[in-house]
Amino acid sequence: MSELSSLGYVVFRVSSLSRWEDFAVNVLGLMTGRRAPGALGLRMDEFAQRILLEEGSDDDIAAAGWQFDSEDELRDYVGRLRADGIDVREGSREMAASRQVERVFACDDPNGFVHEFCYGPTYAPISVPFRSALLKGAGFETGRLGMGHILPVARDYAQSLHFYKNVLGLRVSDTIRDAHAVPGATVDATFFHTRTGRHHSLATAFMPFPKRLHHVLLQVQDMDDVGMAYDRCLRAGLTIHAGLGHHPNDQMFSFYVETPSGFGLEYGHGGIVIDGQAWEVKNYSQLSDWGHRPPARPA
Secondary structure, eight states, rough: OOOOOOEEEEEEEEEEEHHHHHHHIIIIEEEEEEEEEEEEEEESBSEEEEEEEEEEEEEEEEEEEEEEESHHHHHHHHHHHHHTTOOOOOOOOOHHHTTTTEEEEEEOTTTSSSEEEEEOOOOOOTOOOOOOSOSSOOSSSSSOOOOOOOEEOOOSSHHHIIIIISSSSEEEEEEEEEEETTTTEEEEEEEOOOOEEEEEEEEEEEOOOOSSSSEEEBBBBBBHHHHHHHHHHHHHOOOOEEEEEEOTTTOEEEEEEEEESSSHHHHHOOOOOOOOOOOOOEESOOSOOOOOOOOOOOO
16 A cells, blocks of 8 residues: 655745745755745755745645655555545646646645645756755755654644544654643644654644644754754744753754744754664653753843
8 A cells, every 4th residue: 555655845824935034044054946926945955845935824834745756656545545535636737836746636634734645856956956055964854754744733633643544644653641841731742654764754742832833843964953053043033942952752852943934843853763664652751851941031
């Protein structure tokens, strides 16, 4: 049976393309890509686009783009969803062009955004290689692992888990139930991976949060780039949701900063890759081994 290969791209609907471009290029170390009326592509690697920004008032996630290795795998997957009664619609040529892929299908997520299924990502010309003006190391951790991960907030936790596991076919990595991370609430989170093994390409949690998307992850190959990005965020006066820290399940060293749209962005290094034959699903009792607290304010 065909499986999702990786999270190929994400689409955000944002109220300010200019603020997002400044944040992405001058703080995160991304490159600008394709420009179109009311839209801007962002690059992380040799792909022409990993993040698509579309003008709109939502300031939230609009779509998650799941990549397949071939058109046959994509067709098989879409056929299985339709056989299970899922409303899957084919995107237009214009939509595929905006996503910089050959072909795209879409279905709705119970939490208010869209999942897109595609193959054939567009590569940037070799004359325009990915070069970050900020990164010290070899760049972002992408390739077969995809662009990173997303954590949409579950409106109905049981329904969301069913959808991600039994409809999308994602594999459970592990769970975390932390009664102390958020005052007055227990954070219950489940983490899912695709067949290429990034510890999680999607996670979901039942927690109080005003956006559909709690955060998106960008992972770098050099730990120093995490520290330098953290310093850039502080110098820019950005809101830090959680300072430098370490997660027990995916072993990610990271921090969380507020994006211009109000949801979070995790910037990290060192996440593990799952060996599907030897992986043991575990439940953890804390979101972080250490750190990941808002930075102290000067008196």
